[in-house]
Amino acid sequence: MFNTGKVLATGGVSMIDGAGGGGITPWATITGYATRDGINGDLHYTYAPLANYTLHSVGAAVGFWDRFELSYAHSTLTTGSTFDTVGLVADTAGGLTGQLAGTPINTGIEPFNTTIEMDIIGAKVRVFGEAIYDSDNLIPQVAIGGFYKKNKNDELLTTLKAAKTKDWEAYISATKIFFPINTLINITARYTAANQTGLVGFGGPSDEDKEIRPEISLAYLLRKDTVIGVEWAKHGDNLEGESVEIAGLNLTELQPTLETLGLGNLSGTLTQHESDWFDAFIAYFPNKNLSMTFAYAMLGDITITPDQHGFYLSLQASF
Amino acid sequence: MKPIFRTIAIAILAGTAALPSFAQTGKTPTLPGLDSDVIEQWGGEEGVRNWVESLFYYIMLDNRINHIFREFGNIERQIFLNTQLEMMVLGAGTEYQGASMAAAHADLGITVTQFNAVVEAAYNACERVNLTYEACNQLIAALAPLERVIVTR
Numbered sequence: 001m002f003n004t005g006k007v008l009a010t011g012g013v014s015m016i017d018g019a020g021g022g023g024i025t026p027w028a029t030i031t032g033y034a035t036r037d038g039i040n041g042d043l044h045y046t047y048a049p050l051a052n053y054t055l056h057s058v059g060a061a062v063g064f065w066d067r068f069e070l071s072y073a074h075s076t077l078t079t080g081s082t083f084d085t086v087g088l089v090a091d092t093a094g095g096l097t098g099q100l101a102g103t104p105i106n107t108g109i110e111p112f113n114t115t116i117e118m119d120i121i122g123a124k125v126r127v128f129g130e131a132i133y134d135s136d137n138l139i140p141q142v143a144i145g146g147f148y149k150k151n152k153n154d155e156l157l158t159t160l161k162a163a164k165t166k167d168w169e170a171y172i173s174a175t176k177i178f179f180p181i182n183t184l185i186n187i188t189a190r191y192t193a194a195n196q197t198g199l200v201g202f203g204g205p206s207d208e209d210k211e212i213r214p215e216i217s218l219a220y221l222l223r224k225d226t227v228i229g230v231e232w233a234k235h236g237d238n239l240e241g242e243s244v245e246i247a248g249l250n251l252t253e254l255q256p257t258l259e260t261l262g263l264g265n266l267s268g269t270l271t272q273h274e275s276d277w278f279d280a281f282i283a284y285f286p287n288k289n290l291s292m293t294f295a296y297a298m299l300g301d302i303t304i305t306p307d308q309h310g311f312y313l314s315l316q317a318s319f
Numbered sequence: 320m321k322p323i324f325r326t327i328a329i330a331i332l333a334g335t336a337a338l339p340s341f342a343q344t345g346k347t348p349t350l351p352g353l354d355s356d357v358i359e360q361w362g363g364e365e366g367v368r369n370w371v372e373s374l375f376y377y378i379m380l381d382n383r384i385n386h387i388f389r390e391f392g393n394i395e396r397q398i399f400l401n402t403q404l405e406m407m408v409l410g411a412g413t414e415y416q417g418a419s420m421a422a423a424h425a426d427l428g429i430t431v432t433q434f435n436a437v438v439e440a441a442y443n444a445c446e447r448v449n450l451t452y453e454a455c456n457q458l459i460a461a462l463a464p465l466e467r468v469i470v471t472r
Binding site (some may be wrong): 003005006007008035036037038066130132133134135136137138178179180181182221222223224 | 347348349350351352353354430431432433435436438439442452453456457459460461463464466467
């Protein structure tokens with residue numbers, strides 16, 4: 001039953017949602033080293049210290065008969081001082097507007113180091129195709145899968161105007177290796193309403209419908225144990241241009257109040273944006289029990305902070 | 320029946336009958352195609368033969384698969400025929416005189432796990448004879464479609 005028969009590196013690595021794939025995109029490959037003859041699983045830990053946030057993702061996944069995959073991941077996003085301004089404004093505005101006086105405003109923002117947590121369960125089934133050995137046709141390996149994501153920060157997500165804290169998303173992935181040019185291509189279409197993969201909830205004040213977003217991974221096989229590549233994932237705009245909301249008040253409505261306090265420039269810095277995600281990676285597979293992925297992640301605007309770029313490290317242990 | 324239809328009918332029947340033992344007779348039509356200088360990259364027939372010898376060295380050291388090849392016997396002849404096969408799939412125009420890969424493996428119940436073990440031996444052999452990883456992948460691409468006929472379980 002237990003099997004580790006796949007060729008080195010062909011199980012892929014663990015993406016941040018826990019599924020087998022690249023770093024930010026699920027692939028059509030089934031995680032682990034099991035062929036159709038058995039079962040294999042892996043654990044992963046991913047660490048991405050960005051300018052204003054640090055993402056930790058820890059999870060486990062099991063691949064069954066190179067056909068079916070189950071995964072679980074727990075994401076923790078520490079936000080450092082990112083939302084301290086919002087917290088400050090909330091306190092100030094609460095005191096000044098009077099209508100909120102005496103009512104504690106719960107923004108979901110801690111005095112220090114507000115932390116966003118999310119649980120993700122995923123499943124994937126390989127539908128048809130052979131990513132590796134069908135070098136004489138262009139039919140890719142195709143898999144469909146889904147995630148159920150539960151963000152635990154209800155209050156902060158209300159402050160950030162997300163419509164939902166938990167939601168599902170579905171995807172279809174096509175993966176193919178082209179050995180004559182040492183290249184792997186994966187194309188994924190994800191049907192989702194996520195803001196920043198769900199770390200900032202799902203949907204926004206005016207739109208909570210899911211949409212199809214493309215994701216692409218391009219990898220060059222440098223050696224049998226080393227792969228380099230780039231990834232791109234389209235992100236949504238549910239919260240684009242939105243301010244934050246405090247106790248039912250849109251902060252832009254507080255603009256006059258803030259200006260009398262000499263805090264007028266705050267409303268600009270409290271406007272949210274979301275960017276597509278990019279990364280460039282090198283993955284090293286010293287053996288079938290361990291892989292190390294080093295990447296530079298360019299995640300752009302995240303909520304109210306721009307230029308969230310930084311290094312990314314992911315370790316995967318397979319058994 | 321007009322001669323032309325009879326010819327077509329015979330061709331179809333013969334083709335159907337030949338299907339179970341379908342044999343590749345030339346360069347593997349990979350997509351994208353193999354490098355035009357792939358035989359030179361491989362060091363010609365001698366280079367390919369050196370690689371096949373290394374391949375069998377690693378295969379015979381691998382307890383997951385060595386018994387399969389040992390059962391065939393006559394490793395020297397297997398190396399000789401494999402060199403022909405490799406030259407053929409790389410497009411050297413060599414004639415392969417052995418049994419088709421489908422016929423040779425039909426009764427062995429080869430698993431994809433065992434096939435992958437040979438692929439791992441193939442990469443080890445490439446390193447052993449100092450072929451670049453890129454040149455190695457040319458042959459991997461040329462042999463890969465055989466997985467469909469060799470793996471029967």
